[in-house]
Amino acid sequence: MALTAFFRAACLAGALVIGGAGAAVAHHGWAWTEDGYFELEGVIVAISFANPHPTLDVEIDGEVWRVDLATPAATQRAGFTEDKAEVGDEVYAIGNRSRDSTERWMKAVRIIVNGETFDVYPSRVPAN
Numbered sequence: 368m369a370l371t372a373f374f375r376a377a378c379l380a381g382a383l384v385i386g387g388a389g390a391a392v393a394h395h396g397w398a399w400t401e402d403g404y405f406e407l408e409g410v411i412v413a414i415s416f417a418n419p420h421p422t423l424d425v426e427i428d429g430e431v432w433r434v435d436l437a438t439p440a441a442t443q444r445a446g447f448t449e450d451k452a453e454v455g456d457e458v459y460a461i462g463n464r465s466r467d468s469t470e471r472w473m474k475a476v477r478i479i480v481n482g483e484t485f486d487v488y489p490s491r492v493p494a495n
Contacts, residue, residue: 400463400474404493407432407460407473411480416442416449423478425458432471434460436478437487447478447485456480461493 409427421442423434436442452458462475476488486492 397463397474399466401466403463404461404476405464405473407434407458407462409458411452411454411456411458413454414449414452421447423452423458423460423475425460430471432473434458434462434478435472435474442485442487445485445487445489446483447480447487451483451485452480462488 407425407427409425409432411423412426412431413422413424415422416439418439421436421439423436425432425434436447437445457480459479460473460475461477462473465472476491476493477484477486479485
């Protein structure tokens with residue numbers, strides 16, 4: 368009986384870990400984004416340089432959009448570091464928005480802040 372209870376608890380724990388991992392990776396890769404480029408311009412209201420992706424929260428006409436960047440290492444290689452932007456700065460982002468039209472979320476390939484351009488996914492930047 369004790370072994371059966373242990374087995375059930377282990378299965379439940381495994382299911383919770385797998386379910387949580389699915390939610391955590393839901394916005395990794397590009398499958399969650401629309402084809403075609405999307406442009407966004409607004410004011411930064413929050414910045415995070417944490418894993419798995421640095422993000423900008425950008426206010427546009429009273430609505431806040433989440434802008435995912437590349438991994439922290441790739442974002443830094445692009446030159447976008449913690450000293451390059453702060454809350455209140457204007458940002459222009461080019462990338463791909465979420466396929467879910469109810470989400471105000473995009474994955475940026477290029478951002479422009481304080482007159483500097485940062486190509487966080489240089490191979491995906493649209494040709495001019």
